[in-house]
Amino acid sequence: MTPQNLPQERRLLTEIPGPRSRELLERKLSAVPGGVGTTLPVFVTRAGGGVVEDVDGNSLIDFGSGIAVTSVGNAAPRVVERVRHQVGEFTHTCFMVTPYESYVEVCERLNALTPGDHEKRTFLVNSGAEAVENAVKVARHATGRQAVVVFDHGYHGRTLLTMTLTAKNMPYKHRFGPYAPEVYRMPMAYPFRWPTGPENCATEAAAQAIDQITKQIGAENVAAVVIEPIQGEGGFVVPARGFLGLIADFCRENGIVFIADEVQTGFARTGHLFACEDEGIVPDIICTAKGIAGGLPLAGVTGRAELMDAVHVGGLGGTYGGNPLACEAALAVLETIEREGLVERARRIGEIMLPRLRALAGRHDLIGDVRGRGAMIAIELVKPGTKEPDPAATAAIARRCHAEGLIVLTAGTYGNVLRFLPPLVIPDHLLEEGLTLLEKAFSAHITAVQGG
Incomplete structure (x- = not known):
């Protein structure tokens, strides 16, 4: 049973962020210093398992875990x-x-x-x-x-x-x-x-x-x-x-x-x-x-x-x-x-993610490296044919993921790394769907760049 009986599904009812989140963002900008940044300005009402639900009723797949904090799941029952x-x-x-x-x-x-x-x-x-x-x-x-x-x-x-x-x-x-x-x-x-x-x-x-x-x-x-x-x-x-x-x-x-x-x-x-x-x-x-x-x-x-x-x-x-x-x-x-055997579950998450990310790297030379262990995985983006970091492409692909209801984080000294930290309790179907959304984000980015 997931906390609060949250359906473990991605659900988009509005654009991301939705109108209520945008209203709250305006309040945030007038009350909180600009130095406190926000990766994805969707305001959360509930979260659990592998999803985060926002004030507009959207349910997003969580590949961030609040930066590796809610590993056992948000609002985990024993907690x-x-x-x-x-x-x-x-x-x-x-x-x-x-x-x-x-x-x-x-x-x-x-x-x-x-x-x-x-x-x-x-x-x-x-x-x-x-x-x-x-x-x-x-x-x-x-x-x-x-x-x-x-x-x-x-x-x-x-x-x-x-x-x-x-x-x-x-x-x-x-x-x-x-x-x-x-x-x-x-x-x-x-x-x-x-x-x-x-x-x-x-x-x-x-x-x-x-x-x-x-x-x-x-x-x-x-x-x-x-x-x-x-x-x-x-x-x-x-x-x-x-x-x-x-x-x-x-x-x-x-x-x-x-x-x-x-x-x-x-x-x-x-x-x-x-x-x-x-x-x-x-x-x-x-x-x-x-x-x-x-x-x-x-x-x-x-x-x-x-x-x-x-x-x-x-x-x-x-x-x-x-x-x-x-x-x-x-x-x-x-x-x-x-x-719940979450040490072994982290290994299983890596076994699911790494082959798909390596296959994605084989299709897109924008990905210079795939690395990580367990449920701490990353891909480093470079300008094709080089090792020159490509932070612009990294940010663009992250934005595409966010717009489709997938929470991903960026990292790296050069700002060119997409990092994935899903909750260890995320169900396999959400993990697979999140990876599919990432693959689509890469394809859409490449198409947009070539079209431009």
Whole structure:
């Protein structure tokens, strides 16, 4: 049974966006700063399974999951049930004032489920950016070092420090400086764009990064390396196999804290509970958010006990971190992933999507690369016959998808990646229909360009 008994079908009653959504958009423009953008200005009334329903009665296929947040589905039944009960008991006490069991239980579950069998500690915050920032705080405190290493195309958030860690200027960093000190950026093992080809990518990128760290910073000065096991906003870049292991080995050999930013990749999204598991990587600290609580604001920082316990009392925390409603939601999410087999379901989504996208790439040389794992899939668009990014075509095809009732997102350092993050509970028929709509969008774009 889907939440609210929403029919799992695409239904277009008006143009997209419809008249009521356009009215609300005018209100938004007069009340909300223009810097808060909107990918698709349809105002939502209900959502569940694989669909989002808007104020005009349209039902759209969801290939976005609120940017990988509603992986277990929107208004997922177990989440609704636990949150509904909790809101009637109490909504907030601040865990640092008078604690409650659900916070502890979430931490226990994350300690048990994240990679590695070493002793761990977890604390809870509100967002992915806050998790990454706190992970760096822990690493600096525990090591007594200051430098932080990140990678090209990476995205880690919008706070001062995480904006500094993020690679892309527009729209995330433009004119928001000055930035935080002691952050150093290294080359990423980006197979599609590696100069000597994908077969050399892992070893060469790791060698370059290690050489630069050694010469320019000094390994003994580095507190942490922060990396996404699969990059998110940077374009769903899947590092060449072996790269993560080489970097993790270097960190271990030099007393550097290896921080995995699994904000977008965590909680079954990639066909593992955590993306690090694909290559057997065991991070010293792992940051989680997005899919952790079914849409409620929550994030976790889980790390080796000796690192986490090094911080003095009062050095970690926040007023809303680990809100009781969000904790109940997180426990419901973990239960849903396990009981509904959503790790395996993510793999099945990849098995459906990847062959069709590769076939689409075979028909359209506008697609330079198809990549991803599980239900975290992307296609990179280029000018035919080259690797030159084509952000204009990417935006145009996304608009065509939106107009036909398919929610897709763009990404990438160059703005030329279409990324797909369907809810893990999306039924197969909607997944297939969404892919058909994408194929039609490509054909219509090519026809329009040739006709022009």
